[in-house]
Amino acid sequence: MPLIRRLLESRFWALMLKEIRQILKNRQLIFLLTFPPTVQLLIFGLALSPDVDHLSLGVADYANSAKSREFISALVENEVFKVSSYQTNQVALGRQVRVGNLTAGLVIPPTFDRDLNEGRSAEVQVFVDGVDANTAGIASGYLNQIANQYTRRLNPQLTSPPVETQTRFLYNPGLTSSWFFVPGVIGLVLTLTGSLVSSVTMIREKDVGTLEQLLMTPAAGWEILLAKVAPLFILLMGDVLLASAMGRFVFQLPFRGNFLLFFVLSGLYVFVSIGIGILLATLSRTRQQVVLTSFFFNVPIIQLSGAIAPIESMPPFFKFLSWFDPLRHYVAISRSLILKGAAVDALIPNIAVLFGFAAILMLISISRFRSQLN
Amino acid sequence: MNRILSQAQKELAQFSRDRLTVALALILPLGILLIYGYAIRLETKNIPLAVQDFDNSPLSRTYVERLFATNQFIPTPLAGTSPLSALDRGTAKATVVIPPTFSRDVAEGSSTVQVLVDGTDVNNARVIQNSIRGVTNFFIQSLPNISRPQGVIPRIRIWFNPGRQESLYIVPGIFGVVLWVFPSMLAAISVVREKEQGTAIQVYASDLSSTEWLLGKGIAYWLVAVAEALGVMLVSFLLFGIRLKTGPVPLLLGTGIYLAAAVSFGLFIGARTGNQNGAVQGTAIAGFLTSFLLSGFIYRLENIPFPLSLLSNLVPARYYIVLTRDAFVRGTGWPGVWYVPIVVGLIGFLLFKVASKILQRMQLLD
Known part of the structure; x- marks a missing residue:
């Protein structure tokens, strides 16, 4: 197992262990990873309901x-x-x-x-x-x-009207409103949590001034970045499981598609959300600025994704903009897999776009990270 | 009184020097107004509809023509032989299947048209079902030699918003969200900043009471909030065609009190938390989630299920949105909204009291 030994002896591994230790010590981060996602899923899932009754x-x-x-x-x-x-x-x-x-x-x-x-x-x-x-x-x-x-x-003499429509609602026969919202809200929660948690960990080193020290070590920029991203990624995958479990047991979502596929594609989206967070962190100097600039990013990302209001009803310009919204593609994937039980081939365009976003965001953050070096 | 005013003056001077917060205060509310105002529409126009017409007779074609004559549907190809394939791919939101025996069945007095609707978007699934039923009814009445049954005809009039423009519903609601979140965030940051920078200690040590200190801050940020409110309403007037439908007194009074309550909420969060991040996150998450989701901004308040519905009673945005919708759409005036300034004022007053209690404990006594 020379490969594993090489990994265990590498600089990257040491950096990652340092990050993991730091995260486990950081109570606030653990809180941010568990409490807000749970509350957001519950409130969004329960409170958003377009039912017309009573x-x-x-x-x-x-x-x-x-x-x-x-x-x-x-x-x-x-x-x-x-x-x-x-x-x-x-x-x-x-x-x-x-x-x-x-x-x-x-x-x-x-x-x-x-x-x-x-x-x-x-x-x-x-x-x-x-x-x-x-x-x-x-x-x-x-x-x-x-x-x-x-x-x-x-008029009992009229047996039935000459034309009668028989409506069948596919994918959500009971028109349960949480079935529409929760798959989208899972994406919303991943966006908010992923970007917040990753930007906060990045900016803290800046705040405390240890980032310079890290940048001065022989480790390459990508090594530092990857060592930071990998543990966050694993923790955020825990959020994916948390959200899916809540979707399954609290909101009784059907999960008709392949769950493994859903999990893997959620992982892809987690990468995108981490990328957004790193970008936010490189754009701002303090944590307060991060939270404020995240408003500029997250509000449009969420609003144009169709997680809350359907994209089909938006005016053409906003419909067009929504194509550049990574969350839109994740929500489409999540709804198709959870409600429609779609196969991979129907999702290829969305997956491709998410891949593109993940790659571009990672490249941007690596290059901006490097420019901080100079 | 003088001390309060000079405190307010100092606060405003400090505020105008910080570029980032000025930008936040003025640009973010407008940005959110634009995004929400344009992008939140619940009812879909131009619904892609596929038709599988097995009959293909003059009668069935007339029926299909009727469906598309509503301007609500746009024709979409079936994308395969199965009526489900277009729905599975998401290219159509509904498929109408006309049976091969359609015209014969109609002549004999009874036929069934199958409508398959994508139920993912629950709200629009209902809209689609309703409009297809409506069209079918019109179609039946246009059939020759149909004996029109005698029965009940509802004459429906839609009040206040006869054209059912959704912007009239959404935009006044945005006021409730934006004018809560941003004033409170600014106020919270300003309290916490003094704590972080240590200037709060100087205030504690001075003979300025905590109430005076908070009042000074509150007045300053209330003025900023008024500027925000004017900006947001002016832009809505210009871009979304929002007009006052009644006398301005309830709106002016209600907005003034609402902004004061929002600032008090910020002061309260600021008094509770120790650092700026906590303050920003507290107001952003607590303020945003409640005023966005538990205020009846998007969907009816009555749809919020039991334990959450209790919580929504404490959300000032829910009352203020009733008032803005009244001022800009309904136009009833005081009889419909008399309680709004009272409830919002009460919540704001309590928040302010608690905030000043918390800070009082820090005060050094001489």
Whole structure:
């Protein structure tokens, strides 16, 4: 085993042991590696939910008949709406919606029964709070569908409509919102933690002044850098396991693809995030500056990645920018592997881009590291 | 009072000398406004839709035409023989499969069109389902010799934002996030910096009370925060077409109090932590996560599950966002937002009290 012996006797090994010892002594680093990722995954995974259900509906029922009550119960049947107040008149109902206590108001006219009994269509008025544009759109879609179903129920002679759509949701049949967000948030957490932890360890040597000493040793720039990166890499892979375990057991993600592939590609992304961190550290002098400049990097990286808001809805310019966002490619990989169970060949473009990013970031940081030498 | 003001003056002078913090204070909020304001859109337009039309009759083609006439979908090739392949590759978000017997079935009164939707993006999966159902309904009504059933027709009116512009929802929400995170971060850094540089000891030893000291700092950073608020709102006015829908009094008063609360939060974090990194990270992580995720900024507050929903009650951004959305979209005024300045003011006051208590313990008594 001459290779191993050579490794164990090498300068690189000694440097790495020094880094590992330093990390293990650094309580704050261990904290940064465990606590924020857990909290971020939990809060992002639980709090982000675009569900449209139990919308508070106010009713002003001027008909007040069996038929009108039947219509109201049809509205609340599938739990999209819940009736949270009955008003005696339209004005009071409108006021409740204006003030923001109700998401929607329904006005059933006094002629409701008469119209239906005499074979006319009865019009009901619905006002929807449009401040939340997205919810308002989905809610009005549901309202139309429910009214249609109710119409069908009133006319038993109509068996079924001439065209019926049968919708199947693939990959996430229950439309569980955490299934959409958590695979993306794993990437977000790796970005934040990886860049923070690596920039903090780099900058500390600068702060304390030991970086000059290290640079003066016979070790080459890449050796110092690699010795710093390798233990961080291993620790961050622990974060990947932590995040996957939380995804599996807290959020019940299906992990349909090959887990080993997911793990390896996450490792590739961890390299990218470490690269971002080193770049941040070479750009700034103090730790405070690192955290501030990380805002400039991390906010756009996260926002353009599609982890939180879908890329498809962005305006063209931002859609274009997102191609240059490494996190976008990792989120695509993570979602495909966790939800779709995709095979490697579908992911090749994304993997290639991540490789490119990892290589470029590493090259930049090595060269900037060297320039500090002079 | 004089001592407080001169303290504030000194603080402002110090602030304007530090280039990095000035840049941070003025550029970062605008940068975040632009990114969030343009990049956060929940509802997708131009959804790629693939159609597998086995019938290929005039009727089925009319149906397909209707689907694309909504301007919501753009046609995408199937990419193979299976209706799933385009979805698996991600080139289509939905596939509509029209059976070979479509026109015959329609004539006989019942046919089923299969719609396969990529459920990954939960929200847009719902949007797609709804619009395909809506189109199908219109299509049914346009069919000849269909006896239109008598039933209930909802006349839906969308209030406040009839065009359902998402920017009107997102941009006022950004105010809540940005105007919380940055004022608090600046205030926290300024307290901690004095601790780190040792000047805090001089203050402890002087006869300036901790409340006076914090008030002086607070006034200075409150003024900086007001400048930030004006900048952010002016840019939103110019770029996103945000306009006041009601009298300016609730917004002015509410913003003033909100900024004061944000500064108090920063002073509190500054009093608690010993170093600048902790201060920056504390305000960045605690302030950002809560005002971003637990404030109803992106999705409805009601969707936050139980233990977290309790926590969201303590997040001032959640109240302030109600106020900004009212001022810029809803336009109801005081009846809808009367409680906002009270709750936010109370939280801010408590934070300030605790901060000055913490520092008081450090004070040297004579």
